[in-house]
Amino acid sequence: MPSPPHAPRGLLVAGTRSGCGKTSVTLGLLRAFSRRGLRVQAFKAGPDFIDPGHHALATGTPSHNLDDWMCGAQGTRRIFARHAAGADLAIVEGVMGLFDGYAAVDAAGSSASLARLLGLPVLLVADAASMARSAAALVGGYLAFEPDLAFCGVLLNNAGSPSHAELLREVMAASLPATPLRGVLPRRAELAMASRHLGLVTAADDAAATERLDALADWVEAHCDLDALLADLPPLMIDRDDDASFPLIGSPEGASPPLAAGGFPPSPPHAPSPSLRPRPSPPPPRLGLARDRAFCFYYAENLRLLEAAGLEIVPFSPLGDAGLPEGLAGLYLGGGYPELHAAALSQNAGMLAAVRGFCASGRPVVAECGGFMYLMESLADLSGRTFPMAGVFPFRAAMGERFAALGYRAVTTTADTPLGPSGTRLRGHEFHYSHLAGDTGEVPDVYAATGRKGPIPDRHGFLRQATLGSYVHVHLAGSPQAAWHFARACREAG
Template identity: 45%
Template sequence: MASKIAFLVGGTHSGCGKTTVTLALMAAFQARGLQVQPFKIGPDFIDPGFHTRLTGRTSRNLDGWMLSRDYNVDRFLRSFQESQVAIVEGVMGLFDGYDGASEAGSSAEMAKWLGLPVILVVDAGSMARSAAALVYGYCHFDQDLRVTGVIFNRVGSPGHFQYLQSAMAASLPSVPVLGGIPRDQEVSLPERHLGLVMADELALDKPWAERLGELAERHIDLAELSALAGWDGDYLSRKTNAAAPVHPRRFDPDSPGSGVSVVEPSSLYQAAENPEASLELAISSPKQGAFPVTWDSNADRIVLAVPRDAAFCFYYEDNLDAVRDAGADLRFFSPLAGESLPQGTVGIYLGGGYPELHAERLARQLRFLDDLRRAAREGMPIYAECGGMMVLSRFIVTRDSEQFPMAGVLPFGTRMLKRRKALGYTEVLIRKPCLLGEVGVRMRGHEFHYSEIVEQEDQETLIRSYELQARHGTASVLEGFQIGAVLASYVHIHFGSNLDAASHLVEACRRFREKMGPHGGNRGTEG
């Protein structure tokens, strides 16, 4: 008999109730005294926050396009070791992924990689017998996929649920109906332009979690689900030699030129006759044997400042682990709470989030903004993604057309739009040496934003280090804005797609510390 339980919660489409059902199941198993390890498929930052708050364990992103099969399997196994239940929340519809011609990046692909049964969530709010036809299609679309149970969501009444059960029994008796969840506005999750509201912004208190758990206890057959989802790991042990998809190269420490070095700091906007020369503000082209990018465990760890609050809340946990493994001591702080760079900071990782919703408060954090400017002038490595890039810009214009000044490190402003500007996976090719790697290195990531760059100035000093290669038929875009030791982009790169990136970033910080001397780095502005 299997000692663990593991399954994937898939859906017929986005908005069918996957997240609510997933959270209800997590709460129910937790209430039964079982430790739940949560996972989320896809590049989402928001759902994992709910998982983490509810279970007390860090939810991990799995992704079949950004990350190799081996990486996903390893992440799953390592994270699942100390728990009794693994619940993987899918992304979009069960078969939706990178493109329409393959399963790449889909929940179905991940279920097969991990050998997990799929529990299909169906929005039955406006259906009766047709729901059985829909389920039939999902069960037969891919014969290698195991759809082992169905949960109907937004069921209108007990009579409606009985109708759905009889339809399934008549047309698809081999797939059990595990439950029917009624409409319940009290556990519905509010949304905003980038998806669900962040977990930290809602009162995810004990009564709310208990209500979710009770919802699953009353309306889902947890005993049958557990029996269908017994897991012993044998499938993965038999598949360890399966071919992995082609992904960006991993770091080879024996290859020539595998390093970055930081030169003397200079003025942030120093003019250069040769545009590429502005790299010399902070980063020089590597030479063979410069130094390894792998971390020496005997060396001191560097202090990497990471803002983390309602304005800066989009970080892949694997990215944070990667820079830790490369030798970084992460120091979290909250700009919205009036905190600034921790003492000893020699590098900054500005993640994304919702700076536009907190632009007025951020504009009042003068010490934080001044510290960003000073760090940039001194040549301290600063890596910023999406919202972090917006804070490094000159200003943010909100949806209400209010303009708030930001750090002004980057020579442009950003403006929020009413319609989405970009959404989707992207492959990053490094075309100019930068904090994350050398020319020719490839990484993978994701874009999702409603803002655009405006009033760009000082073209001569701003280098575009990235070539963004999106879907087939989409023109490449030059991006990855670099000035001095600052690298900023709309792309959220997953360091698991190329672990060199984390090592390069940490080494740049270490070199900066060496050049600044024994007392280099930020010297005590935290408060």
């Protein structure tokens, strides 16, 4: 194995389609390079919450989402630069097929768009099952579709036998001799990762996750020349302007200086009086973060931005804790799988009462998707069993067999919320199987949402006192002023 490169190197693993093996390949590469002693930083293209958890298990380092539609070009570059700069190797897992993104004629949100934005070469994974010469035609079409896109090679997956693998190598050498074939991976059904609604089983719920990661690394190492792949990667061109820690600005308009310790704008410089000791900074407001197997869908950058805005994040478990932590000024209830833990959540009456009372106190609360469901009157699972929840919103959540909603959302608030004044613009993603039941007209709708086909007439954001509930997962990197507003609301409530 060559010595670690002096400058970070990187690549984006993309697939010809969903289900071609790019997640398995990505995890195999992450684990293989990590156990060789390289500092490997993982990223996930798009809004997915589950794959980053597996990435983190593979590398021992948190993985970060990159999405140029939700975060914008500058926000995306900043996230990448901040975390790639200290690594030997940055590996980005793509989303869907290489060119699939926000819309049919819009490259935003696609793996290809992200690779161009970050200057990353693409390692293309193609499912070559039951193919011979057609595999070269498939790969050749992807290589030529957007001529300005750089590739560092191709991996063919699902070879049915050693003779099939050799045939595929002959086909690529004859048809695409200038394209590096980095390996031909044999079909290994036992390495398939378990799935359920919303995607893969989370790393926390997958008892075999660690063992599978090592098996995936063995699989990739046995059939790919990782030394040659690493040696051929060019150094990343990280802009040092994007490489700073980027503390959040002190006001949403950017007119004030950066926040000082505790989240408050610093005082103007002056000569201290020799007879007076400086006043101690007030402690930062404490933000309760629901985090356990039921609530595990958070963008890492959202949490960083909230901390940069001056909040102290205090995790708690709605499943296992008897009540909320002391001294909280606000709550953030993210998404996850409350429907899989509905009985346990419902039985934890002390926590339900504490959350209900906190919302009734008028302190700021943001609840997204699963967290929103937790605040409803009840949750009905797929078997039809109904479990009482916190009852903050007079709705019921009922699970369905298929997606009730899936896609990017651009949101404009129509009233003041904990995330900012009326007119605040947010970007996020919505994906869930449950649907609302009950009279939603009892609670004001404060989100005007649009999708790729234009305005969406459904009600999307609900406000009761200072509790904001929605199925939309907002990415704060696209609207960092919203983190500042949430922090201010917590300070004022505290």
